[in-house]
Amino acid sequence: MGTISLAQQADVADDLTRYLHQQGDGSWRFEVAVKGAHCANCLAKIEAGVRGIAGVREARLNLSTGKLMVSLDDAAGPPHAVLKRVRDLGYDAAPFEAGVTLDTKEREGRFLLHCLVVAAFGTIFTMGLTDAVWYGGADMSAALRRTFFWLAAAVAVPVTLYAGQPFFQSALASLRKHSTNMDVPISLALILSLLLSLYQTMQGGAETYFDAAAMLTFLLLVGRYLDFLLRDRAYGAARHLLALQSLLARRLKPDGAVETVSARDLVPEDRVLLASGDRVPVNGRLDDRGTEVDLSLVTGESLPQSLPRGAELQAGSIITGAPVLLRATARVEESLVADLARLLEAGQQSRNRYVSLADRAARAYVPFVTGLAVLVWLGRTLAGASPAIAITNAITVLIITCPCALGLAVPAVQIAATGRLFRRGLFIKSGNALERLAAIDVAVFDKTGTLTLGSPVLTNADGISPQVLERAAQLARASRHPFARALAAVAGSGPVAGNIHEVMGAGLFSKELDSDRKLGSAAWVLNGKADGGHSELWFRDGDDPPVRFAFEDQIRPETRAMLDALRARGIMIEMLTGDQQAPAAEIARQAGIATWLAGVSPMDKAEHLEQLRAKGHRVLMVGDGINDAGAMALAHVSVAPGTAADISQRAADMVLRGDSLSPIVEAVDVARKAKRLVLENFVLAALYNLSAIPLAIMGLVTPLIAAATMAGSSLVVTVNALRLARRQ
């Protein structure tokens, strides 16, 4: 089930106007997802090539996102030429739905960056003013000192209130759900320190924390923004993978014309043209005739099935036989089995219940520090301090225990970890997926397309003479059946036999003057005399004795090593497949898997994961098919290869860029190490803060000490986290 060439999906003759958007100046914007452009040369070639097309005003390729923005003079003609030109230059290209792409995510990132810049300005400026007081205050008149504080207040208060919004919002959202996260104590410390400092300035005191508040905001925003950047990049890369294989469908209009539409726009009773190699976009019925269908993404079955006219087809099947007309019976979103949709939802809910380490730490930390502050206030009041001093002391405790380092401890590690895995081709989509991955003790794999290559390979080529192979290949080259393609692949390129006919569900024959060849199933070629297995083709050349070609789905070269590496890390391996017993047993033997189940339905897979969970196991599910999506959503954490069906890529927490499974092992290592580092960081940050608490309780903390503690502890946790980014 290799990726389907995009050129086949968006036919150059089809209607692309739905992807065009008119701009204010009358031009039309057309966005194209381009794959494979990474260098200055590619950029220059593509831009120059597209600009050379008549009717193109401007073309600009964004290398960071892989998106080509084209502005056109009018809506007719050029879009096809643009796609064709980019493909001719050797890059995959697919039209991108404009408008949907510039979404809230981008706005969120921009807002964080604005906050960061504003906070940086505020920090520097406030520090310039307050540090003058800390170091030279003794030589200043009281009036000048007060002026400096007022100036600092004029900058720090608006800056902190503006740039602190991400924390305030998150804290509010968490409080509304009657829980706490790290942003609650952070927001509390920010606001209280501003209030206390304002009060002190009015009273003419010296204890202002304007610089600490601004710096705290700045440091935390650095962590937050970097975290966002990496997450966004991984998310964007995963989405790009999907966009490039997103389904376009060729719809047959009543007047016989063909238009290209997004699969999402198909409605029941639409007639869809499907060529050999196309993925079925929605559930439907074969309308005009029967064909052969590869169901491996739907059921895990490794052999193509031949289906008669009128048969029901499920979305995700791949046509391997003759081109057909499909009559849609459902929309895309209804094309999943209802049970599967329910499973996905259940999985999503159980995942939302997962509480991340940071939130668990916050839940213990918040009552602790607020309790401490109340105790300090009580203690000082009972000891006879004035209310102002008692409250000042209590607030100082809150400020000094502000989990600045705790707030950085987790993002810093996550940035290092996701960045490292990103470079290895593993995109982490959900925030706490790494934490969950660190806990797994069982890994469940799908067979077809995950442990195996997903396409059959000729296994008995050694026993067949090259002449026979070539004669058979001349027939095989005309078919898209996986076996025929495997045969043709072994024979290499060459001529195709003349006068070929395909017999549905049976095979191919060629009738020429001097020869009469047949390639197909045993029942057909041998006239029903033999009852061969499913994974073979027979070939008869005139009156020569028939020759048998055997095929097998091949295990991936890296599978064995990857499984051994996982076992060495104490993870049990299981295999679940919808395929039949015999091929499953063979692959299990080759991969060295002792525990496996064959012939399981998607529901059985999910059921099995549920059982494992009930036994207390934390399961990693790796799969690529629609039939795996339910199980993947229910698993503790899940991974999908980049070639997987889009529904399973969506269900997965992590997506592999390429086809190789090896990064999974490194992901487990990185996840475990990341968890250790997060815990270390918690301890380091807590030590730092705890050591300052006695000073705060005794009222000995100066604003300078507060600032130094925050900066120091943040630096320590960041450096500790960066150990993960170092290459091993």
Place this chain on the structure above:
Amino acid sequence: MNGVALIITAALFIGLGALALLLWALNSGQYDDPDGDAVRILLDDPGEQGQTK
């Protein structure tokens, strides 16, 4: 006294100016494609480049 007031006011405006510049750069999309900008400098076709905005 007057000197301090002058310096602080000047610093404030210089700082605000820098802030405004940076925000302008952000909003005008100069940070949208760091990878692309890094290689664009290597392309040597001034006529072609002149057309880009």
